[in-house]
Amino acid sequence: MRVFYGGSFDPVHNGHVAIARAARDALHAEVALLPARDPPHKAATHADAEQRAELLELAIEGEPALRVDRRELHRAGPSYTCDTLAELRADLGGSAPLAWLIGADSLLQLHTWHRWRELFDLAHIVAVQRPGAEVDAARLRAEAPQVLAEIGQRWLPPDALADSPHGGFALLPLAELRPESSTELRRRIAAGEQWRDWVPERVAARIVQLNLYRDPAVILPASSSSVRP
Structure with a gap:
C-alpha cells in the first residue's frame, strides 16, 4: 500500500507530521x-517551492516509512492532483494499491477539484478527521451532496483499501486534536509571537536562518536571543 499526502506545506508543522504518522x-x-x-x-505561497520542500525533509527526518516526493516541483503549471496521480499510476503500475490523503475540510470541497471524479480511477481517497471537525454522511448531504453521491458506494473501512488498487473511500480518525495550522503559524512568526513549539526544532532553526515568514516591520526586543518567537 502506498499513501500520498499532498499540500502546500507553507510551512510544514507538527500537525502535518501527525497526520502522516497516523496514515502510516x-x-x-x-x-x-x-x-x-x-x-x-x-x-x-509565502515561501518558494524548494524552501518548503527542504523544511518538509527536515520535519520528517528520522521518521520510518515517511519520505518527500518532489515530483510536483518539477512539473510546470498548477499542481493538479489528477495529473500527479496519473503520473504515479504510470510509474507504479495498474495493480498497486494507492491512496491519496486529504483533510476532512478538503473532502467537503472535493467537487471543486480539477477532474475530481477521475481521482477514483487512479487511487483510493482517504479523508483524515480531526476531533471536533468530523465529517459524516449527514454533513456531506448538507454541504457537499455531489461528493456524497460519488463516494456513497465506495465507502470502505481503512484496512480494506489494500485489497484493491483504487476506487475506494475511507475516513481515518485522528486520535489527537492538533492546534496547528499553517495560516496561524505564519501569523505568529510574522508578529513575533511564540511559534517554535508548533514545528520540529530543525524546522524552526531553518525558518529563522532563512528569515522566512517574518514581517520586517516587526521589531523584536533587544534581548531576542532569550525569546522564543
Whole structure:
C-alpha cells in the first residue's frame, strides 16, 4: 500500500507530521508527502517551492516509512492532483494499491477539484478527521451532496483499501486534536509571537536562518536571543 499526502506545506508543522504518522500506522503503508509547486486552490505561497520542500525533509527526518516526493516541483503549471496521480499510476503500475490523503475540510470541497471524479480511477481517497471537525454522511448531504453521491458506494473501512488498487473511500480518525495550522503559524512568526513549539526544532532553526515568514516591520526586543518567537 502506498499513501500520498499532498499540500502546500507553507510551512510544514507538527500537525502535518501527525497526520502522516497516523496514515502510516493505520494503513501499514509508506507515506510520501508531496509539496505542491503551484497549489491551484490557494493564493501564492509565502515561501518558494524548494524552501518548503527542504523544511518538509527536515520535519520528517528520522521518521520510518515517511519520505518527500518532489515530483510536483518539477512539473510546470498548477499542481493538479489528477495529473500527479496519473503520473504515479504510470510509474507504479495498474495493480498497486494507492491512496491519496486529504483533510476532512478538503473532502467537503472535493467537487471543486480539477477532474475530481477521475481521482477514483487512479487511487483510493482517504479523508483524515480531526476531533471536533468530523465529517459524516449527514454533513456531506448538507454541504457537499455531489461528493456524497460519488463516494456513497465506495465507502470502505481503512484496512480494506489494500485489497484493491483504487476506487475506494475511507475516513481515518485522528486520535489527537492538533492546534496547528499553517495560516496561524505564519501569523505568529510574522508578529513575533511564540511559534517554535508548533514545528520540529530543525524546522524552526531553518525558518529563522532563512528569515522566512517574518514581517520586517516587526521589531523584536533587544534581548531576542532569550525569546522564543
